[in-house]
Amino acid sequence: FDGVELKNISVSTDELTLADRLDDITESAIKTAYNNIYNFHKLQQPSPEKLESNGITLWREYRAIENVGLYIPGGSAPLVSTLLMLAVPAKIAGCKRIVVATPPAKDGTIPNPILYAANLCGVTEIYKMGGAQAIAALAYGTATIKKVDKIFGPGNVYVTEAKQQVARDVNGAALDMPAGPSEVMVIADSSANPAFVAADLLAQAEHDPNAGIVLVALDSQFADNVQKELDEQIKHLSRVSIASKALEHGLVVLVNSLNEAVEVANRYAPEHLMLEVAAANEILKDIQNAGSVFIGHWASEALGDYASGTNHVIPTYGHARTYSAAGVSSFMKSISFQEVSHEGFLHIAPTVERLAELEGLDAHKASVVIRRGTK
Amino acid sequence: FDGVELKNISVSTDELTLADRLDDITESAIKTAYNNIYNFHKLQQPSPEKLESNGITLWREYRAIENVGLYIPGGSAPLVSTLLMLAVPAKIAGCKRIVVATPPAKDGTIPNPILYAANLCGVTEIYKMGGAQAIAALAYGTATIKKVDKIFGPGNVYVTEAKQQVARDVNGAALDMPAGPSEVMVIADSSANPAFVAADLLAQAEHDPNAGIVLVALDSQFADNVQKELDEQIKHLSRVSIASKALEHGLVVLVNSLNEAVEVANRYAPEHLMLEVAAANEILKDIQNAGSVFIGHWASEALGDYASGTNHVIPTYGHARTYSAAGVSSFMKSISFQEVSHEGFLHIAPTVERLAELEGLDAHKASVVIRRGTK
Numbered sequence A, B: 001f002d003g004v005e006l007k008n009i010s011v012s013t014d015e016l017t018l019a020d021r022l023d024d025i026t027e028s029a030i031k032t033a034y035n036n037i038y039n040f041h042k043l044q045q046p047s048p049e050k051l052e053s054n055g056i057t058l059w060r061e062y063r064a065i066e067n068v069g070l071y072i073p074g075g076s077a078p079l080v081s082t083l084l085m086l087a088v089p090a091k092i093a094g095c096k097r098i099v100v101a102t103p104p105a106k107d108g109t110i111p112n113p114i115l116y117a118a119n120l121c122g123v124t125e126i127y128k129m130g131g132a133q134a135i136a137a138l139a140y141g142t143a144t145i146k147k148v149d150k151i152f153g154p155g156n157v158y159v160t161e162a163k164q165q166v167a168r169d170v171n172g173a174a175l176d177m178p179a180g181p182s183e184v185m186v187i188a189d190s191s192a193n194p195a196f197v198a199a200d201l202l203a204q205a206e207h208d209p210n211a212g213i214v215l216v217a218l219d220s221q222f223a224d225n226v227q228k229e230l231d232e233q234i235k236h237l238s239r240v241s242i243a244s245k246a247l248e249h250g251l252v253v254l255v256n257s258l259n260e261a262v263e264v265a266n267r268y269a270p271e272h273l274m275l276e277v278a279a280a281n282e283i284l285k286d287i288q289n290a291g292s293v294f295i296g297h298w299a300s301e302a303l304g305d306y307a308s309g310t311n312h313v314i315p316t317y318g319h320a321r322t323y324s325a326a327g328v329s330s331f332m333k334s335i336s337f338q339e340v341s342h343e344g345f346l347h348i349a350p351t352v353e354r355l356a357e358l359e360g361l362d363a364h365k366a367s368v369v370i371r372r373g374t375k
Helices: A013-018 A024-042 A080-093 A112-120 A131-140 A157-168 A194-205 A220-234 A240-248 A258-268 A280-286 A301-306 A342-358 A362-372 B013-018 B024-042 B080-093 B112-120 B131-140 B157-168 B194-205 B220-234 B240-248 B258-268 B280-286 B301-306 B342-358 B362-372
Strands: A050-053 A056-064 A067-071 A097-102 A125-128 A150-152 A183-188 A212-217 A251-254 A272-276 A292-295 A332-340 B050-053 B056-064 B067-071 B097-102 B125-128 B150-152 B183-188 B212-217 B251-254 B272-276 B292-295 B332-340
Touching: A013 A112, A024 A080, A024 A112, A024 B050, A024 B342, A050 B024, A056 A342, A067 A080, A067 A131, A080 A097, A080 A112, A080 B342, A097 A131, A131 A150, A131 A157, A150 A157, A183 A194, A183 A258, A194 A212, A194 A220, A194 A240, A194 A272, A194 A301, A194 B362, A212 A220, A212 A258, A220 A240, A220 A251, A258 A280, A272 A301, A280 A292, A292 A301, A301 B332, A301 B342, A301 B362, A332 A342, A332 B301, A342 A362, A342 B024, A342 B080, A342 B301, A362 B194, A362 B301, B013 B112, B024 B080, B024 B112, B056 B342, B067 B080, B067 B131, B080 B097, B080 B112, B097 B131, B131 B150, B131 B157, B150 B157, B183 B194, B183 B258, B194 B212, B194 B220, B194 B240, B194 B272, B194 B301, B212 B220, B212 B258, B220 B240, B220 B251, B258 B280, B272 B301, B280 B292, B292 B301, B332 B342, B342 B362
Parallel strands: A067 A097, A067 A150, A097 A125, A183 A212, A183 A272, A212 A251, A272 A292, A292 B332, A332 B292, B067 B097, B067 B150, B097 B125, B183 B212, B183 B272, B212 B251, B272 B292
Antiparallel strands: A050 A056, A056 A332, B050 B056, B056 B332
16 A cells, blocks of 8 residues: 555664664754653653541552554654654553554655654654554554554544544554544734734644634734735745645634633634733633643744644544543553451441442342451 | 433422432431542542743643533432442532433432432432433433533443444544443452352342453362352342353453462453452552452452442443543543743744654744744
8 A cells, every 4th residue: 555565564673773864953853852742741640649548548550551552644754743742651651562653655664753753762663554454453463563452643534534443342442532633723812923823824724624724813904914924925835735725614703802712712622722812821711622722922833743842642623622632641541449458348338238229239238248247 | 211201301409409308327328428439539630730941831731521411320220329420520520510311210200319419419400311312412412401521421232322423423422431341350369258259249240141250260179169159149139130141151260370360350451350369469560451459358349339439430341451440530631731932932943943844844834934033
């Protein structure tokens, strides 16, 4: 499918070593992004809680998901940032096996920046494969690839559908979050720079003809100015045909107040919400539904997409109402524990017996009663 | 479908008030369970992290999911415990609307203990409805019911299928976790009491003919003794036909060591894992995949099912490899924030530009470049 014949789909140690040959500027950019992502995600390690009372101790412990698969789309460009956004939290979580699947170029290679980033993250198990077949290989395993427990990462419609299918199969693999086209909503008042706003909308529009592009403006003159900037700036983009398709179904929402703008954002639940308004800090507490919020005129979305340190795998399509961006906890699960002394048992036994009776569950009650008579 | 004609499916204030009429023992049992569940879950409130460096501030804030639906199955008995296990963390999370759906009895009423527990949790929006149609009403809304964002709770195969269908629909509602039959795995050594072990296996078996019942034993004589106890104890149960069907496909796994037993548990990833062994505390750190772990001879699973304070909505069917039990975080999501000063922007801009170039995303780069020339 990738138009290439491979002897071995596994990336060799030699190939990984070659990856050190990057120019200094690229190397430094990847390292800076890595460090910023690492530092913010390092703070996300969960702290277990413990409760002791009346002879019963309750607590939860977090464990890394043992085997995780990271799907990194290929195609036109090496998505180094997506690799960092997934491998860094997986590494911090402590996943035993971090497996990367990414389609090879026509010459059978994986771009050096991807291999360099994988090296940085300590990822050594990399397969040259893409598409729905890569998801199947990760979810079910093959003769050469051991199956994984959960699959992360973006992809085209085939990849997305495959992820959903294997997640519904108990013998498959869980998925990170439901997928949908990327979105940005910019709330802008008269303090905003129409050129900045237009550039931010275009940065989203170049991703996907189906991308969601929404400007929430407090006056129509400002919206017109943004439109003029869009018309001008789009001419200079290489991905102009994608961006213009996305803009065709873009929206301008005119509101009377910042509160109304927040109400629009909460109903839409955008993946990215940019607050290019003077009083941004006054409305933060009212934002209920959004994936990632960018505050102020200098917080271009691209900063968070690449390097500031927040995760760029964010719920889209309204799913921010119930889902969070990827993070360390996406690569972990908790286990509940309870330790019960004889005294603790005797103390709680009558409560458990009464509730089991109420629910008509005899055997539940019996499992308590049989312990009552024994020391 | 429930064989009853209702004038109003909404539980009235009068009905909720009547719910105070419970006998003292029942009232006290529900209150004790409520308090224990509340106290343990109260510790689960997430604490947001914040990172400031080089003019960029990153943090996450947690928000309650605004509208949640709790499905409480009806049928033979009032599942008070399930209501508590879901409504308590929803309340702690701060969900604005907590909606309960539960099928009415033939006389059109909801059992008093359910209403009493709902009162305790401050839940006042209760609908007398069950089955797939209740899930649809919650997910999509009706003329009288406002839609919810996420649906929690167990149910029969129709309810489970309905939850999955609405979760796949972007206009539907998210679900708590994939469902499967309930399971228990008991690891027992010679320190265990075969009568206790048998009682614990039966407590699981009475739930469902498809329940997973697994004994991991260190010697075959002990396993035989448990079998004898099962044969004897099952005779006295009201739900003997369900329990015996579950036992028909139950498993006994004989292992040579406690380490081997843990390996079996990690591969199976049981919903409930009981450690009826002398050296339980030595193996806790090795348990990687399990929903809820019960330690020692007095920690009957029924304690956790009802009243000790841990959650009883736990991943089944191997999903404990990637999912956690329900908790406060199940009723919340996080939002990422970043605030960027002009200095912060200038500091990170070259990194972002280089990475955008590398990924061939012009407009991303342009959204940074356009800000570079402006003060």
